[in-house]
Amino acid sequence: MANRITSERNGQVGFWVSKPGKNVLTAGPDDLLFDATSKMVQVVASGTLTNVSHDSPRTVTGPSLGYRPFVWAYSNHPTAFPRMEYLSNTQYRFRSASGFDSINIFYLVLNVPWQP
Incomplete structure (x- = not known):
């Protein structure tokens, strides 16, 4: 089973959630449901x-x-x-x-x- 939620990724502290079946620690941008480093709607x-x-x-x-x-x-x-x-x-x-x-x-x- 893949890691899907983390509060630390690539040396950064935040919150990340991956798509089902994708490892949150190695997932690319298209495989993340939530990315703490992405821009919000502006x-x-x-x-x-x-x-x-x-x-x-x-x-x-x-x-x-x-x-x-x-x-x-x-x-x-x-x-x-x-x-x-x-x-x-x-x-x-x-x-x-x-x-x-x-x-x-x-x-x-x-x-x-x-x-x-």
């Missing part, structure tokens, strides 16, 4: 776009992380969910839902890769 960019409509989208340039980050957006209107599309790993286009004009969109760019 907001790497955020902003507010005012008076956004469906017909007049706004484009935002975010930081270059080397991957397409997860972007979360919400609006000041309870039923006007913002629409967002990736133009690249660093550019995102926002618009309001069809039929809603002049909403404010608030967005967060996280250090988590977007998974379709």
